Amino acid sequence: MKNPQYLKILFLVLSGVLGLLAGIEFWELRHYKETVVVSEDFTEKVMLSQYLPSLKNTWGDTPIYVYDSGVPGGSMLVLGGTHPYEPATSLATYVMMENIDVTSGKVYIIPHANMSASTLGMLGNAYIKYYHIETTWGQKKFRVGDRNTNPLDQWPDPFTYVHYPSTQNLAYQDIRNLNRTFPGRPDGTLTERISYAIMELIRNEDIDIFFDFHEASLMYPVVSTYVAHDRSMDISMMAAMMLSATQFPMKSEASPKNLRGLTHREVGDFSNTLAILMETPEAFIDRVVGRMSEELMLEGKDEFLQTAAEKGLVYCDYDIYEGFPDALGNMIIGTPMDYRVGRHLSGTLEALNWMNQFFPDKAISVTFPNYVDVMNNGSGHYLHDPSKADPSRVFQN
């Protein structure tokens, strides 16, 4: 039986209203800007498009914050937000950017390596749009994005993704995954161009050590791990041992040679830098967790995941009731944001420490809050009030 005309019109109107209501939320998320107050050692902000002009005026362009001590030394590049749905990575770079003190060498920080991917949640995964961090001066709001580039900026996907230049076949949506498109192509897709521009930054600025911050599901074996390119293995192994003994559990793995497109492999292969990727545990992105909420994102306490842990199905310490002790005696309950941010900060400092010892000619001298600081005071303690800061040091991402 045909539906009457009025019913069709009613559904059309309802769909329009639904689309409008949702559209407002999508627009707000896409255009919401995070604020950062850079430290006094900040030198300049450049855009990634400086290294590949075709990125200009696209959602692939993203700010690079430069901290140049003016004193000879090595150079470091830190990526946050390669996968924006791993938000401790961007937050760790913000804590770094707001507090860093560089006494020798030069530091480049990209808080949103894939800006486009930070402007939409992952379809079908019901992600929250934002999370909030308590600071001494109020709440600060941040975006939670997707794993892949927003389809509004790069569409359609092919039926299979052929990685350049290896020609390895990968799942189709990985063509929008920044951590599968390295070393990239100057005339490729938006994501490949972002990769290429980052490679150009590394090659042109002669970056000595490169960090790519990530978060992993707890059921992923590489969680709580350094994944290092062949040349960085000594650094990551020593750093992992030191961290495990003195701060928190950390593993070290060699970058597989037959898995292409990832930063720890391609950045090392296609430049002279020492490439290291770091993974922290993020319960929110595990596939078996319950209700998707801001609490889950910030605290990482989930009963379903606890069951998985009790059955030996997770690859790091996890306890939502009594917690597990780190090397400093803190009890870690769930996977709290401060724990994850602190891990990235100390993970970077410890690897830098070992690079300085192995390669004194590349030594970089920096300080910023570490795991102990963040665990004691919270990440929010290190985020400054933009309304009281020197406007020339306030930026939006």
Added chain:
Amino acid sequence: MYLQTTIIAIIMVATFALASWKLKSPEISMVITAIVGALVGGFGFPSRLLVEGMFTYFDVGMIFLTASIFINIYSETGAMNALVRWIVKQFYDRKWLMLILLGILMIIPGALTGAGSVSIFVVGGLVASVMNYMGFTKRRVAAFIYLFAMLAAVSPPINLWAMLMAAQANMPYVGFNVVLLVPIVIIALFTIIYTGTSKTPERKNKEHILSELPLPPEGMNWFKIITPFAVLLVLILISKFAAFSIPVLGLPLTFVICAFVSAMMDRKRWDVRKWFGVMVKTMDQVFPLLATVISVGALVNIMTATGVRGLLAITFITLPMVLIYITALLFAPFAQGALSYGSAIILGTPIIFLFNSIGLNVTVTAAALSFLFPLGDCLPPSRIVGRLTVETVGYEGSYMSFLKAIAIPWLFMGAIGLLMLIFPNQLDFLVVY
């Protein structure tokens, strides 16, 4: 959390059952279920989550629509009838050879694109017509087409389930060719024998069939018959083998190009009104399927938000190993029915990690799972490939009778997948790099 999520799950199941019974529309019932789930779960009216979910399978919907436009325009030119006529003429007396050729024909589009539905769209109608004229019952035709669509999706080079599991588990997608092809050949032979040995009481003689088939339109020739498919094949092959030399086309645009080429093969190629009519007819035809993928997406998004998806996943992967084997043939297909390719990520990846931790070969395990997941493409709530088969074959019985019709080869494929899952280490010689 367990209790609360279980209550939400029960309310959602009850809502779906009630809405389906009252409204007789699984699609609207799914959306209502999603809204009720969100309300009960404390998400209020979830406008963003609903719309976000509706776009989860946007690309799939676009492929369905454009592939249908292509094949309907191709049929409108008369090329399809000419092709069926030729196959009947050549193969009427060579049943087994014909079934093997039709099977290979079914596998190619899905193997190249990773989607069994593409096989049905592109060659399913042709295969169904030929088999109907050869006197096979609709039940056997449906079973043949559904099984080969599944095998097409599983077949290398593009097996999306294996690719997704490999991507999630940081495994390279290599070493899968032989371990997929050997079981595919076994299942294909079984299906061909199952079909070929069936009775064909209504089989008419060759001349009678040819007299029934519409005559090809004036000017129809092999160039016109082959060119649209040749263009499709070339576009698919250059997208894979010359990917760095062309922009990303995507399957929807590929099918639109082929539809245009088909239209250009027609004598009345500039008859815009005719093509517009074909597109309107296609939209009518595909609309229910589009409604399904859109509403499944909305439902899955709310299941995820409320934790119901997590509850199902944790329940399965924490079963004792024996129970995992016993229930795999239930859980894996139903996950596919609900989550489509998401099943590989939600259930497949944890199983890969679980099996890896006890020393079982993960490549064979991933291959085995990729035989189990597609079995669910005929199961609710989505039933995508099942419904496509029913529509393409013109199957007139109830959906339940269609499921019964495909049961034997379906179970055979399930048994092969299950055996691979149970004995991955004994089969690791099939993993060839």
